[in-house]
Amino acid sequence: MPRVHIIEDDAEISALLSTYLERRDFNCVVSNSAEDAQNHSPKDFDIFIVDIMLPGKSGLDFCQWVRQTSNVPLIILSAEKGDEKRIHGIELGADDYLEKPFNPRELLARMTALLRRSERTEKRISGKVSFNGWTLDRSNQKLHGPQNIHLPLSSTEYALLLQLIDAVPIPVQREDIGKLVFNIDLDPEDRRVDILVSRLRKKMNAVDANADFIRTIRNRGYQFCADIQGQG
């Protein structure tokens, strides 16, 4: 569960953001000034989201402070528009810069991309997720059912499951599955996706009769339905 530190003085925005992110399995801490934020060590977080316009010390100053002691990914938010501002922010050590008002999904995508990159370069794939007695471990790509029964998955089955779980609570379109799992442009006649889903369902049901996690949404794809808990 990635730990996010949001530094933002507008209470409405920070509340919205932290709700949005917590629902997507981030662990959020909010500070409303740079001074406040500096009571924590930067290394206690996996990523920073920093508003540039803060009372007292600015977001840019905070960014420099973070960079003095760590490499923790940092994204700047700002109501000010313009290339120059963005360039300046990035040159000072921010990894990305998003203008307000922003689409929360875009922030999420950029955060994910950034975490993905920093994990990749650290050669770590993040850990386990669990749901209804099941556990999926990304580090070794293994799935365990209730009573910790190991359920071997083929590489495509694993890829499918990962996509579905990563997307929770959003359904994944058939075409996207085609793209991400099979690396093809799926034409509508192609049944590979359904069959893959069917096979995965069957395997999971063989271990746990109640394992109906994959819901079909007609014309829209498949949705993974379960309370997912991250564990690192």
Added chain:
Amino acid sequence: MPRVHIIEDDAEISALLSTYLERRDFNCVVSNSAEDAQNHSPKDFDIFIVDIMLPGKSGLDFCQWVRQTSNVPLIILSAEKGDEKRIHGIELGADDYLEKPFNPRELLARMTALLRRSERTEKRISGKVSFNGWTLDRSNQKLHGPQNIHLPLSSTEYALLLQLIDAVPIPVQREDIGKLVFNIDLDPEDRRVDILVSRLRKKMNAVDANADFIRTIRNRGYQFCADIQGQG
């Protein structure tokens, strides 16, 4: 001197860009289609700048192609505006997404930030690496299992393991293994790679029954699955 690969069909833009970047000490290669670009190995570059709208295969497809075999940083350029486009591009594996017309200085800033992030962590993985109680030491080419048991590897086995670990978390293609370990152009009939993998698996399993780190990904190669930690 960072090596940049620019994939852009608009000759004016690519010329401008490569001039701009070369003046700032980048080494540029330009392709005007994805198909063209795929004649090079992704690993020959430090960063990609990819226009999304290309004749033939699209920039997004190219991005996915790159991600299948490498972690090389990649920035998408696009004339199309809108959050959704940007989100989609980033979700497909791009590190950043810039809309045209863009300020070259902003592109440069973002490239620099990205290179900074990927270098910062990458190069310290050089001496020993460890995973799940195992240790691989590059300096003397020795592998130790749990309880520090020394497991002697033949030179090809070591070469294979090194390739797999260096690539984490990306799978290594069979052809690449042929190239890098045996120094041959692998023809599809050749079974040497599987057998080498099989032998390495067997050796490691003899020391540690849970040592199933090498995952087969059908048609795509082998992937090393473990949380790798560098130590110098």
Added chain:
DNA sequence: GCAAGACTGTTACAAAACGCAACAAAACGA
């Protein structure tokens, strides 16, 4: 409500890719 058509679920079979044992050849060290 009902039938036609579109979408999805599932099975069965075939083809391809891969795992691995067993043996042969080659390389290597003393």
Added chain:
DNA sequence: TCGTTTTGTTGCGTTTTGTAACAGTCTTGC
């Protein structure tokens, strides 16, 4: 040279995936 280790080859068994076929389910227009 001999014995040991490593690597290549062959062959067969297993797993995974693609394909076709058919059954079920939802939607829509009437």
